[in-house]
Amino acid sequence: MARRKIGLIGAGNIGGELANLAVAKQLGDVVLFDIPQKENLAKGKALDLEQSTALSGCDARVTGTSNWADVAGADILIITAGIPRKPGQSRDDLVATNLPIIRDVADNAKKHCPDAFVIVISNPLDAMVYEFKRRTGASRQKVVGMAGVLDSARFALFLARELNASIKDVRAMVLGGHGDDMVPVLSYCTVNGVPIRQLISKDKLASIIDRTRKGGGEIVGLMGTSAYYAPASSSIAMAEAFLFDQKRLLPCAAYLEGEYGYKDLYMGVPVVIGAGGVEKIVEIELDDEEKAMLKKSAGSVQQVLDVVKKST
Numbered sequence: 001m002a003r004r005k006i007g008l009i010g011a012g013n014i015g016g017e018l019a020n021l022a023v024a025k026q027l028g029d030v031v032l033f034d035i036p037q038k039e040n041l042a043k044g045k046a047l048d049l050e051q052s053t054a055l056s057g058c059d060a061r062v063t064g065t066s067n068w069a070d071v072a073g074a075d076i077l078i079i080t081a082g083i084p085r086k087p088g089q090s091r092d093d094l095v096a097t098n099l100p101i102i103r104d105v106a107d108n109a110k111k112h113c114p115d116a117f118v119i120v121i122s123n124p125l126d127a128m129v130y131e132f133k134r135r136t137g138a139s140r141q142k143v144v145g146m147a148g149v150l151d152s153a154r155f156a157l158f159l160a161r162e163l164n165a166s167i168k169d170v171r172a173m174v175l176g177g178h179g180d181d182m183v184p185v186l187s188y189c190t191v192n193g194v195p196i197r198q199l200i201s202k203d204k205l206a207s208i209i210d211r212t213r214k215g216g217g218e219i220v221g222l223m224g225t226s227a228y229y230a231p232a233s234s235s236i237a238m239a240e241a242f243l244f245d246q247k248r249l250l251p252c253a254a255y256l257e258g259e260y261g262y263k264d265l266y267m268g269v270p271v272v273i274g275a276g277g278v279e280k281i282v283e284i285e286l287d288d289e290e291k292a293m294l295k296k297s298a299g300s301v302q303q304v305l306d307v308v309k310k311s312t
């Protein structure tokens with residue numbers, strides 16, 4: 001079988017780490033794309049990474065470019081094009097800048113990579129992935145947003161540290177929009193099957209949930225820009241589920257057509273990712289408190305979406 005082609009749209013902090021992981025995991029040939037003003041950054045990162053393959057023994061090609069023709073025919077696109085948050089900004093503050101960028105990317109993706117499975121990372125996530133799907137007309141199986149895997153990873157880490165438990169044993173799921181009212185779902189959170197509520201007090205859980213919700217902002221406050229290692233790892237987990245037909249159940253931003261009572265929006269829900277892309281949206285039972293939190297989160301997603309829809 002020919003090597004798979006992985007198009008990374010945006011060669012900034014997350015794009016660079018995505019390329020690094022894709023090469024390290026030998027996922028396929030990597031094309032790192034950015035705008036013409038940043039073409040040398042893309043080319044430099046690509047060359048640096050390709051030289052690292054002399055040590056790892058990976059045969060993958062890594063190319064930097066600002067020419068969409070070089071991305072043509074990609075099996076998968078991971079999109080980080082756009083600006084990240086600065087301290088004090090919310091994800092929603094990025095709409096004005098990132099909306100024209102996602103539209104430009106969508107138009108080119110439709111033209112050059114019509115069959116690709118697409119993972120959108122750019123913020124505000126739920127609105128950007130919605131706009132990508134709307135603009136390209138691609139199916140909901142082919143377009144997914146990355147947020148829940150990252151938010152769940154943060155939640156799991158904070159729980160593991162609180163319990164001094166192995167991160168391998170913690171199962172945690174965060175649903176809803178990728179904003180400050182995301183929904184950590186305690187009723188499905190366990191340490192190897194043991195319900196988390198039996199292990200951690202209510203007050204402590206509340207403070208861990210609060211830290212999870214502000215997890216992105218905590219890093220922006222420390223570094224002056226967005227996180228990139230864990231966002232890249234999260235997206236690569238989704239990419240591997242697609243490339244290797246793993247049928248993984250992952251919390252991802254998916255286009256809802258009535259599931260959970262919501263329509264015509266993207267929001268974090270459990271999905272199955274395999275060779276068919278988003279093969280299934282899994283509707284799990286939520287308790288009343290979780291349903292109320294999901295409703296609030298959906299309301300916030302809808303507000304940003306309304307801004308996006310007005311400017312079409």
Ligand SMILES: NC(=O)c1ccc[n+]([C@@H]2O[C@H](COP(=O)([O-])OP(=O)(O)OC[C@H]3O[C@@H](n4cnc5c(N)ncnc54)[C@H](O)[C@@H]3O)[C@@H](O)[C@H]2O)c1
Nearest residue numbers: 010012013014080081082083084121122123146147226231
């Ligand atoms: N979904 C999540 O969980 C999550 C997590 C962290 C960051 N993010 C978001 O991901 C995005 C990227 O973050 P980053 O830290 O890599 O930013 P970055 O600034 O380091 O990189 C973004 C790159 O996109 C490029 N770009 C701009 N317009 C483009 C276009 N039309 N086509 C192709 N590339 C274009 C820029 O030149 C830049 O190199 C931000 O919007 C950030 O908020 C999302």
